[in-house]
Amino acid sequence: MADQRPKDGSSESGGFWSDLFAPVAGFGVSFRTMFAKTQTEQYPEEKVPTQPRYHGRHQLNRHPDGLEKCIGCELCAWACPADAIYVEGADNTSEQRFSPGERYGRVYQINYLRCIFCGFCIEACPTRALTMTNEYELAGPSRAGLIYEKQDLLAPMLPGMLAPPHPMVPGTDDTAYYRGQVTHPVQEQIDWVAERRPDDPTLEQARAHVVDRASDRVKEGRAQ
Numbered sequence: 001m002a003d004q005r006p007k008d009g010s011s012e013s014g015g016f017w018s019d020l021f022a023p024v025a026g027f028g029v030s031f032r033t034m035f036a037k038t039q040t041e042q043y044p045e046e047k048v049p050t051q052p053r054y055h056g057r058h059q060l061n062r063h064p065d066g067l068e069k070c071i072g073c074e075l076c077a078w079a080c081p082a083d084a085i086y087v088e089g090a091d092n093t094s095e096q097r098f099s100p101g102e103r104y105g106r107v108y109q110i111n112y113l114r115c116i117f118c119g120f121c122i123e124a125c126p127t128r129a130l131t132m133t134n135e136y137e138l139a140g141p142s143r144a145g146l147i148y149e150k151q152d153l154l155a156p157m158l159p160g161m162l163a164p165p166h167p168m169v170p171g172t173d174d175t176a177y178y179r180g181q182v183t184h185p186v187q188e189q190i191d192w193v194a195e196r197r198p199d200d201p202t203l204e205q206a207r208a209h210v211v212d213r214a215s216d217r218v219k220e221g222r223a224q
């Protein structure tokens with residue numbers, strides 16, 4: 001191994017004062033910290049909000065009429081470096097439609113024992129179905145409990161949404177959905193669900209939403 005000592009034969013001494021305090025210099029950080037203001041976070045009683053772009057638990061999003069954005073294409077699973085995602089797609093049918101277009105994600109699992117929260121999956125998703133929330137409390141008593149299923153990941157139904165399965169808004173295609181041209185469920189979809197699932201809990205709010213929008217249009221018409 002080559003000799004690393006200075007060629008001019010000088011020692012690596014930093015001078016008299018430096019050498020004198022060298023043994024205690026390492027305590028500098030300890031002393032500074034000792035007199036700094038204490039910052040105690042009362043977690044979990046008080047949760048400190050994360051930064052807005054924090055990558056936490058995933059979410060499978062919905063269109064405004066309640067249909068799912070996931071089309072079961074598996075691109076997220078292929079993009080995942082940790083092999084944490086498992087997707088099985090299936091065909092939408094006239095009686096079992098969960099998303100616009102041909103396919104939907106029938107099985108969707110994320111294994112949080114493997115996930116490294118890199119976000120590659122959400123970048124790969126072509127429909128913005130998959131995003132990441134700020135939720136970071138992902139611990140549990142069993143390994144099986146950390147494999148999240150589709151129902152654990154699906155976005156909640158917002159007021160006015162109609163639970164799938166149900167048809168798309170008449171006269172639209174999947175492109176119209178992706179362009180954001182569908183903004184709420186319509187009466188035809190509500191009637192379809194009411195005929196097949198009269199006890200569906202989302203029917204009432206969807207009906208109220210349609211009535212509200214109709215009265216808004218009437219008011220707008222009067223104002224013009």
Ligand code: SF4
Binds near residue numbers: 082085116119
């Ligand atoms: S965040 Fe990264 S590791 Fe986790 S599921 Fe997505 S691609 Fe895989």
Ligand code: SF4
Binds near residue numbers: 073076087105127129
């Ligand atoms: S979440 Fe996105 S990328 Fe993954 S299967 Fe669904 S549509 Fe495809």
